[in-house]
Amino acid sequence: MRRAALLLAILAIPGISQVQNYKPVTEEMLLNPSPDDWLMYSRTYDAQRFSPLKQINRQNVGQLHLAWERGMGAGQTETIPIVHNGVMYVVNPGAVVQALDATNGDLLWEYKRKIAANVAGSARTKSLAIYKDIVLYTAPDAVVGLDASTGEQRWEAKTGGRGNTSGPIVIDGKVISGGACAGKRDNCFILANDALTGKELWRFYTTPAPGEPGDESWGGAPLEKRLASTWGLPGTYDPVRKMMYWGIANPMPDQRILRHDGNPDAVSRTAPADLYSNSTVAIDPSTGKLAWYYQHLPGDDWDSDYTHERTLVRTRFNPNPKFVKWINPDVKRGEERDVAVAVGEAGGIFVLDRSNGQFLWATPFPFDDPNFVISNIDPKTGKTTINWDIVFKKPGEHHVICYWNTRSYWPTAYDPATNSLYVSYIDNCRDLTIPGPEGRGGWHVIPRPGGDPNALTGLAKINLETGEMLRFDVGRAPGNGAMLTTAGDLVFHGDMSRRFRAFDATNGKKLWETILGGNASVSTISYGVNGKQYICIMTGDNLKVPELSAEVPEIKTPKGHNAIYVFSLP
Numbered sequence: 362m363r364r365a366a367l368l369l370a371i372l373a374i375p376g377i378s379q380v381q382n383y384k385p386v387t388e389e390m391l392l393n394p395s396p397d398d399w400l401m402y403s404r405t406y407d408a409q410r411f412s413p414l415k416q417i418n419r420q421n422v423g424q425l426h427l428a429w430e431r432g433m434g435a436g437q438t439e440t441i442p443i444v445h446n447g448v449m450y451v452v453n454p455g456a457v458v459q460a461l462d463a464t465n466g467d468l469l470w471e472y473k474r475k476i477a478a479n480v481a482g483s484a485r486t487k488s489l490a491i492y493k494d495i496v497l498y499t500a501p502d503a504v505v506g507l508d509a510s511t512g513e514q515r516w517e518a519k520t521g522g523r524g525n526t527s528g529p530i531v532i533d534g535k536v537i538s539g540g541a542c543a544g545k546r547d548n549c550f551i552l553a554n555d556a557l558t559g560k561e562l563w564r565f566y567t568t569p570a571p572g573e574p575g576d577e578s579w580g581g582a583p584l585e586k587r588l589a590s591t592w593g594l595p596g597t598y599d600p601v602r603k604m605m606y607w608g609i610a611n612p613m614p615d616q617r618i619l620r621h622d623g624n625p626d627a628v629s630r631t632a633p634a635d636l637y638s639n640s641t642v643a644i645d646p647s648t649g650k651l652a653w654y655y656q657h658l659p660g661d662d663w664d665s666d667y668t669h670e671r672t673l674v675r676t677r678f679n680p681n682p683k684f685v686k687w688i689n690p691d692v693k694r695g696e697e698r699d700v701a702v703a704v705g706e707a708g709g710i711f712v713l714d715r716s717n718g719q720f721l722w723a724t725p726f727p728f729d730d731p732n733f734v735i736s737n738i739d740p741k742t743g744k745t746t747i748n749w750d751i752v753f754k755k756p757g758e759h760h761v762i763c764y765w766n767t768r769s770y771w772p773t774a775y776d777p778a779t780n781s782l783y784v785s786y787i788d789n790c791r792d793l794t795i796p797g798p799e800g801r802g803g804w805h806v807i808p809r810p811g812g813d814p815n816a817l818t819g820l821a822k823i824n825l826e827t828g829e830m831l832r833f834d835v836g837r838a839p840g841n842g843a844m845l846t847t848a849g850d851l852v853f854h855g856d857m858s859r860r861f862r863a864f865d866a867t868n869g870k871k872l873w874e875t876i877l878g879g880n881a882s883v884s885t886i887s888y889g890v891n892g893k894q895y896i897c898i899m900t901g902d903n904l905k906v907p908e909l910s911a912e913v914p915e916i917k918t919p920k921g922h923n924a925i926y927v928f929s930l931p
Contacts (some may be wrong), residue, residue, distance in 0.1 A: 362467040363369050363423075366524040366684070366707055368786060368883050369486070370575070371888070376527065378468060378469050378470055379460075379469055379470055379510050379511045379512075379593075380448050380460055380469055380509060380510045380511075381510075382660075383446070383494060383509055383510045384445075384446050385493045385494050385689060386400060386445060386491050386492055386493060386494075386509075387493070388533065388534070391406070391492070391531060392406070392600055393743035396412070396413040396414050396889060397444075397446075397888055397889035397890065398444055398445050398888065399442070399443055399444040399888050400435050400444075400445060400490075400491055400888045401411075401443065401488065401490055401530055401888070402441045402443075402445055402487060402488035402528055402533075402594065402595060402670075402772070403597075403772055403774075404620055404886070406530075406532075406597055406598040406599070406600065406673070407597055407598075407599075407672065407673035407674065407770065407774065407775075407865050408597045408670040408671065408673065409671045409672060409673070409674065409774065409775040409777075409846075409847055410772055410773070410774035410775065410843065410846060411774065411775055411776060411777065411846045411847070411848075412770065412845065412846070412847040412848065412886075412887035412888075413847075414847060414848060414849070414887055414888075415847065415849040415850075415894075416849070416889075416892075416893070416894040416895045416930065417847065417849050417851065417887075417894050417896065417929075417930060418849030418850060418851065419850050419851065419865055419872060421930060422849070422851060422863045422872050422873045423872060423873050424869020424931060425863070425873055425875070425896065425928045425929070425930060426928065426929070426930075426931060427875075427926065427927070428463050428464075428465075428895060428927045428928055428929040429464075429466040429928050430464075430466070430599040430717055430924055431461065431923065431924065431925045432455060432464035432923065433453050433454060433899070433901060433923035433924055433925065434453045434454045434455045435454060435455075435482075435826075435902075435921060435923065436454025436455050436482045436483070436484070436902070436923070437454055437480075437482070437483060437485055437901075437902055437903055437904060437905075438452075438453075438454050438881060438882050438883075438899060438901035438902065438903060438923050439485050439486075439487055439770055439882060439883050439903045440452040440487055440488060440489075440884065440886075440887075440896065440899070441487065441488045441489075441528075441616050441772075441843065441883055441884050441886065442489070442529075442886060442897065442899070442925075443488070443489050443490070443491055443886075444463050444886065444888040444897075445509075446561075447462070447463050447464065447890040447891070448460055448461070448462070448469065448509075449461040449462075449463040449466075449888075449897070450464055450489050450491065450496050450509075451899075452486055452488075452489060452490070452498070453483075454482065454484070454901070454902075454923060455475065455478075455479075455481045455482055455484070455558060455776055456473065456474035456476055456480075456481035456484045456500055456501055457471060457472065457473045457474070457481075458472045458489070458496065458498050458507060458512065459471045459472075460496075460509075460512060461697065461925075463888060463895065463927075464547060464890050464891075464893075465793040466550070466568045466896075466925065466927070469550075470511055470512035471511075471512060472498075472507055472512040472513075472514065473491075473503070474500045474502075474505070476500070476501055476502055476837070479793045480501050480502070480788075481501065483501070483542065483784070484500070484501045484525075484715075485524075485904070486498070486499045486500070486525055486526065486527070486528050487526070487527055487528035487593070487594055487770060487802070487883070488494065488528030488529065488530075488594075488595060489528070489529070490528070490529040490530055490531045490536060490556075491509060491531070491890050492531040492536070492556045493556070493557060494509045494510065494536070494624065495508065495509060495515060495537045495556060495557065496509050497529045497531060497556060498529070498720055499519075499525035499527065499528055499529050499870045500517075501523060501524070501525055502519060502520065502525070503517045503518055503519045503520055503525075504517070504518045504520060504525070504529065504536060504538055504552070504554055504559065504744040505517045505518075506536075506556070506557070506559055507560075507593065510707070510855055514684075515559075516558055516559035516766065517559060517564060518554050518559040518560075518561060519587055520540065520552065521548060522542045522543045522545060522547075522548045523540040523541065523542070523543060523545075523548040523549075523552075523748050523901055524540050524541030524542075524548070525538065525541075526540055526541045526590065526592045526770055527539035527540050527541075527591055527593060527594065527595055528594070528599065528632070529594060529595065530593045530595045530596065530597075531556050532553065532598050532605060532646040533646060533647065534556050534557065535553045535554065535555065535556060535562055535646060535790070536553070536554050536555075536556040536794075537551065537552065537553045537554075537589025537595070537596070537605070537646060538551070538552050538554075538595065539551050539552075539590070539592070539593075539595060539596070539607065540552075540591060540592060541588070541590045541592040542588045542590040542592075542613065542825060543619075544588075545585075545588075545917075546566075546568060546584055546585060546587050546588050548567060549566060549567045549568055549587075549588050549589055549591075550564040550566050550567065551565040551567065551591055551596075551607060551644070551649070552564055553646065553649060555578075556817065562649075563649030563650045564649065565644055565650075565651070567589045567590065567591060567609050567637055567638075567641075568587040568588065568589050568612075568635075568636070568637065568638070569633060569636060569637075570584060571584070572789070573731060574651075575633070575636035575637065576862065577629065578628060578629075578633040578635060578636040578757050579635055579636070580621055580628040580877075581627070582620050582621055582807065583626070586613075586614060586619070586620045587612075587616075587620075588612065588613035589609050589610055589611065589612050589613065589635070589637060589638035589639075589790050590609070590610045590613075590668075591607060591608070591609055591610065591668060592610055592668065593608065593666065593668035593669040593769070593770050593812075594608075594668070594669040594670045594673070594770055595607075595670070595771055596608070596644075596670075597670060597671050597672070597673050597701070598646065598671060599715060601700070602715070602716065603645065603646070603647070603785055604643050604644070604645065604646075604652060604704075604715070605643070605644045605645070606641055606642070606643055606644075606647045606668050606671040606673070606826035606875065607641070607644060607671075608637070608640075608641060608644050608667060608668040608670070608703060609637050609638060609640050609641075609642060609668060610638070610664055610666040610667070610668040610673060611638055611639055611658075611661045611663075611664050611665070611666050611667075611836075612635040612638035612639070612660065612661055613660075613827070615662070615663065615664045616662055616663075616753050616755070617660055617662050617752060617753070618753060618756070620635065620646060625662070625752055625753065625754050628660045629659060629660065629737075629746070629784070630746055630747050630749055631659060631661070631744050631746045631747075632656040632658075632659040632744045632746075632856065633661070633743045633745075634656070634659035634660030635661070636656065637651075637654055637656070637659050637661045637924075638653070638656075638657060638658075638660075638661060639656060639657050639658040639659075639665070639666070639667040639705075640653065640654045640656045640667070640812035641655045641657070641667075641671055641701060641703055641714070641718070641898050642654045643718060648743070653717055653718040654718065655711075655713055655718045655720070655743065655767065656744060656745060657703065657709065657711055657735075657745060658703060658705070658707065658734055658735060658747065659745055659746070659747050661734070661747070662747070662751075662752045662753055663707070663734065663751075663760075663791060663793065665705070665706060665707030665734050665762070665765075666704040666705065666706040666707065667703060667706070667707065667770075668706070669703075669704075669706070669768075669769070669770060669772070670773070671701040671702065671703050672701070672702045672703075672773060672775055672782060673699070673700070673701055673702075673715060674699075674700055674702065674775055674780075674825060675698070675700070675779075675867055676697070676698065676700060676825045676826050676879070677695055677697050677698075677826045678692050678694065678695065678696045678697075678698055678721060678722075678779055678826070679694055679695060679826045679827050680712075680722040680826075680828045681827045681828055681829060682760070683829075684724065684827060684829045684830060685722050685723075685724045685827075685828035685829040686723070686724045686725060686729065686738075687722060687723045687724065687738040687740050687884065688721075688722045688740055689719070689720055689722060689740050689741060689743070690740055690741065691723055691741055692719075692721055694817070697713065698714050698721065699715050699716065700712050700713060700714060700715060700721060700825070701713050701714075701715040702782060702825060703783055703786060704768055704773060704782075704874075705724065705768075706764075706765075706766050706767065706768060706769050707734045707762075707763075707765070707767070707858075708725060708726050708733060708734070708763065708764035708766050708767045709723060709724070709725055709728065709734075709735060710723060710724055710726045710782075710823060710828075711723045712825065713743075719743070720738070720742065720743020722828065723738055723743075726767070726784075726786070726820070726821070726823075727764070727786040727788055728788065728809070729810070730763045730764075730790075730809060730811075731750075732748070732751055732760075732761050732762060732763040732810075733748060733763050733764070734747065734748055734751075734763070734764075734789060734810075735747065735748060736748040736749065736750070739830065754878075755796035755797070756795060756798065757794070757795065757796070757798055757799050757800075757802070758794070758795060758797070759792075759793070759794040760789050760792075760793060761791070761792050761807070761810060762791045762793060763788055763790040763791075763809055764787075764788075764789065764809070765788055765790050765791035765806055766787065766789070766806075766905065766908075766909075767788070767789065768784060768785060768786055768787075769841065769905060770841075770883060771785060771840065771841045771842055771843050771844075771883050772843045772883070773785075773844050773851070774843070774844035774845055774846040775825075775846065776846040776866050778848075778850065778866065779822065779824070779866055779867060780824060780825055780826055780867045781823055781824050781825065781866075782822075782823045782825055783820060783821070783822055783823075783844045783846060783852050783854075783866075784820070784821045784823060784838040784841070784844065785818070785819075785820050785821075785841075785844060785854060785856075786815050786818065786819060786821055787817065787818050787839050787840075787909070788808065788809045788812045788813075788816065788818065788819075789806050789807060789808055789809060789817065789912060790806070790807055790808070790809050790810070791804055791805075791806060791807075792805055792806070792807045805911065806908055806909070806911065806912050807912070808912065814837070815836070815837065815918070816835045816836070817836070817837045817839070817912075817913070818835070818836055818837060818838055818839050819832045819833065819834055819835040819836070819838060820832070820833050820834045820852070820854060820864070820869065822852075822866075822869060822917045826916065829879060831868070831869055832869075833864060833869025833871075834854070834862065834864065834869065834871065837913050837915075837916070838857050838858035838860065838913070838916055839856060839857050839905075839909040839912070839913060839916075840854060840855065840856035840857065840858040840860075840881070841856075841857065841880070841882060841883065841903060841905050841906070841909070842854055842855035842856060842881035842883060842884065842885055842898065843883050843884055843886075844885070845886065845887060845896075845911050846866060847887055850865065850866045850867065851863050851864065851865070851866055851872070852864045852865075852866045852869075853885055853887075853896060853898075854881075854885070855881025855885065855898050855900075856880075856881055857880050857881070857906065857909060857910070857913070857916055857918045858916050858918070859876050859877045859878065859879060859880070859881070859900075859918070859919075860874055860875075860876060860877075860881075861874070861875050861876075861877050861881055861898055861926075862874045862875075875928070876899055877900050877921065877924075877926055878924055879901060879902075879918065879919045879920075879921075879922030879924065880900055880901065880902070880903070880906050880918045880919075880922075881898055881899075881900055882896055882899055882901045882902070882903050883899070883903070884897070884899035885897065885898045891930055893930075894929065894930070895927050895928065895929050896927070896928045896929070897925065897926070897927045897928075898925075898926050899924065899925050899926070900922055900923065900924050900926065901922065901924070902920060902921060902923065906918060906920075
């Protein structure tokens with residue numbers, strides 16, 4: 362492989378391996394990154410996951426070949442690497458961060474967090490961040506600042522019992538992160554630290570305490586039963602409005618009757634209920650104060666997360682009733698809006714005005730079904746109503762809930778050329794019986810009743826002006842790999858069948874395919890070094906593979922094959 366040593370900003374020195382001639386990442390770089398860099402989990406603050414590189418395109422993508430591969434440690438991997446100036450920074454299972462030569466995978470430095478092995482092995486951070494000369498890492502027990510050149514720890518900020526399962530982003534010198542509640546309301550917070558020192562700056566608690574705004578939505582529930590985490594993908598940021606958008610997960614305990622002393626009607630069936638669960642929250646990143654919220658599912662009863670990224674785009678408002686179920690009639694047709702788009706784990710696409718949270722349009726996704734978690738949305742106010750038919754009214758009941766992890770912590774992607782969001786989906790539901798007099802209860806994942814078993818999975822191209830949807834790569838292999846779009850008019854995606862593919866972004870036609878060693882897990886990015894474009898994907902174990910494998914037993918996905926694969930043109 363050709364290497365232009367004079368231009369490459371890294372050099373592996375035996376015994377002293379480190380990043381040489383490091384170039385600090387400025388705020389301007391984060392706002393307007395080099396096309397060659399991938400500086401945050403979805404490359405840019407808007408989470409579009411669009412690479413402006415176009416050396417690899419529809420005409421030559423069939424020539425892609427493996428540039429390098431590197432094995433990773435055993436354990437869970439649900440993470441996305443970042444790349445700056447020819448260096449890849451990546452989280453390995455076991456609470457390990459590595460800096461690699463992005464042209465060949467050679468190790469430059471490694472940081473290993475000194476924590477108990479069982480804690481390290483279960484670490485599930487989704488991303489890294491970078492600012493100035495520091496790599497920001499949400500370790501299992503702390504937010505950590507590492508020297509980007511050497512991997513030396515600069516600072517750490519302990520996070521108590523919060524499970525750091527999300528990841529960091531850096532906004533105006535603050536590293537902001539989410540995480541899991543780990544069973545306590547005190548751990549349910551979004552946290553801001555000074556990116557250079559680790560000093561804590563603010564916390565935003567995701568559920569209100571008694572007397573705080575939103576308290577009434579909990580119907581008097583005790584504080585220990587007011588939990589809602591931010592365990593999934595991090596938030597996004599609008600630098601013009603100076604506003605951050607974060608998705609919050611389901612309320613816990615999972616059932617209404619458990620949160621509200623056996624009364625499922627203790628809170629409203631229509632939003633708001635159990636705030637700020639299953640909501641988009643708009644937060645001022647300088648203060649941590651809430652500007653507005655929108656609740657996608659009120660008083661959830663089934664662990665139906667509406668967390669993960671909110672994709673920020675500018676588009677015209679022309680939703681077509683043929684494709685979109687709920688449309689705000691008070692919004693002028695053809696009007697351009699800056700919007701935040703959310704796709705829930707429990708299905709559904711929501712488009713909101715990101716200035717004030719105004720509801721614009723929403724529709725069930727991937728299909729409309731009687732067991733969909735939302736029964737109605739008021740098109741003028743955007744207030745959502747829970748599907749009362751499938752709410753558990755007493756212990757021991759059984760229901761089928763649609764959907765269940767139709768997408769999860771594998772991010773979506775947007776292509777400005779097609780004005781479309783690309784989403785992988787699984788047409789499955791949750792068969793759930795809650796504990797009761799007859800037994801402990803239990804659940805498993807099933808294909809949607811009435812769905813086509815040969816069309817269990819697919820990719821969807823969703824036009825954000827009209828809502829029109831094109832489905833492609835339809836089959837039976839669940840995908841928990843990230844979507845990636847590029848200026849080469851391409852869409853990349855990998856799935857549990859070990860297939861990694863490139864598609865025409867316009868019509869979904871498959872243009873290239875290769876076979877990996879294991880499950881494609883989140884991760885997919887594109888970057889450039891010395892004029893060469895690379896496509897990177899990681900394989901490995903994650904918590905959803907066993908669950909999904911039981912649904913498609915014919916796809917015998919290898920276990921334990923954790924690795925980085927990088928492709929380029931000859």
